[in-house]
Amino acid sequence: MTIWNLGSINADLAYSVPRLPLPGETIAASSMLRGLGGKGANMSVAAARAASRVVHLGAVGADGGWAVGRMMEYGVDTRHIARVDAVTGHAVILVDDGGENSIVIHHGANHAIPETLLGSALSEASTGDWLLMQNETLLQPEAAALARRLGLKVAYVPAPFEIDAASAVLPFCDLLVLNEVECDQLTTAMEAGLADLGIDTVVVTEGARGGRLHTRRNRWQPRRFAAPQVTSVDTTGAGDTFAGYLVAGLDRGMPLEQAVGMAAKAAALMVTRHGTADVIPDLRDVQEARF
Template sequence: MSAKVIVVGSLNMDLVARAQRLPRAGETLAGESFATVPGGKGANQAVAVARLGASVAMIGNVGDDAYGQQLRQALLDEQIDCQGVAVCPGVSSGLALIVVDASSQNAIVIIPGGNGLLRPASVQAFDTLLQGAEVIICQLEVPHETVAYTLARGRALGKTVILNPAPCTGPLPADWYSAIDYLIPNESEAQALTGQPVTDLTSAEVAASQLRQLGANNVIITLGAQGALLAGPQGMRHFAAPVVQPLDTTAAGDTFVGGFAAALARGESQEQAMAFGQRAAALSVTRAGAQPSIPYLAELQP
């Protein structure tokens, strides 16, 4: 059976340190705990799709190290199709060095490793997976040429194409937008894409309008505790966030993207998918870690 969702993206091992606050430049702080947790935006989103009710395949790279073996096995344990996850000889797996403070804010440094070697040919080799899918998801932790190829191929195949533009440091190439069905940035990513401050619903509406004018069919700006804004051909709608006590916001955005995609792949409406993704993300922030925090479908049933 073909996977309904294909994720083309990164696999990282997250090295997570907890401290009362984030260190300042040149400062050494005493930490409180340390954990090694499978992560990477691509892998996180694939896990979210799998746990939240849709079949999924991953296309990406790991290094030929112990972390790579653990990352691949973590996906296999979730029943994710990993035929498209390649091992790159002589290269480390991707790493994310994460510090989380007492208020659940984090600072992250990414080392690409094998993720940096994911080429368009790597995706092209598994074109049958793309052909059999309903939804294709990309992020920006792999080379942009590979993202560009995947977006264009997804559009050519008539699939629902989602881009989570993270991490983002500036505008996207102009020719990407027309291939994107759902562009899903958070506040800081929307600000980087548009050059306009995004701090609340009003400024998010301005940014979303600008991104739609550039060609994205739908724009979803996630606003943390302020909810999410959906802007599309039918206008704009704000979705309030469920109220929770956050512990760790790591992978909240990935959980939303995966939950949203899983709901679409199951045939739910755009509005149902928005609400489902928000409920999943809200539950994830009450737990520590990236993939360990992602909930299962049964936990979200009424």
């Protein structure tokens, strides 16, 4: 099977700072890293490193050839990444000494993906494949509706949270993956509980506390899962790593609980590393990890 990921591609500029600055405050960074990022690229790399076949649907500008090349090196099929007349997306990331981050993104080419790309790419998909999406691009509702018509399963990570985008995608969604803040935002905005969203499986992550599973099969009774306890140095990309590994596990036929366990281990490894897509652990790292 194949994972088709409609997602962002960013140049990440990550600065290490002693603490996150207050409004109006200037502080000095101790180091800076430039690497591949964006929620979409992170998830594609994570799923590919988890041994799934991944096709990325996205766009970069004339300055983005390096990002496409790096994704290819990491095992992602990049044939459906368009070159558009816009600057490649980028993110400015501040990471403090405790591993917490603050991020500003510029969408750039991520908001210029041609709609024709959806049809040309998904015409190659097979029934039972997965479509994975986030909120750093446009065209999510169109892609979700097309995927459902073609018999694909739809996995959605509503981050950064936007209620209009989420409302348009949820009717087509099979798997929803979100953190506890996004869960509160969604249920408050929708004035509905998770059981009322009409989605078969909802996974809510809670950082170092693990998270919980809500499924139609278990009548929406929450089941908790644990997260390995590690010393965090950088939480950037951990949620993306979790989502990519989770969908990869399901794509490979794993039971939900096993796929979640693998994803939690991958995310735990991720927070012990500085960087984003370039340092996402591969499957061997996850399998050999001893927490």
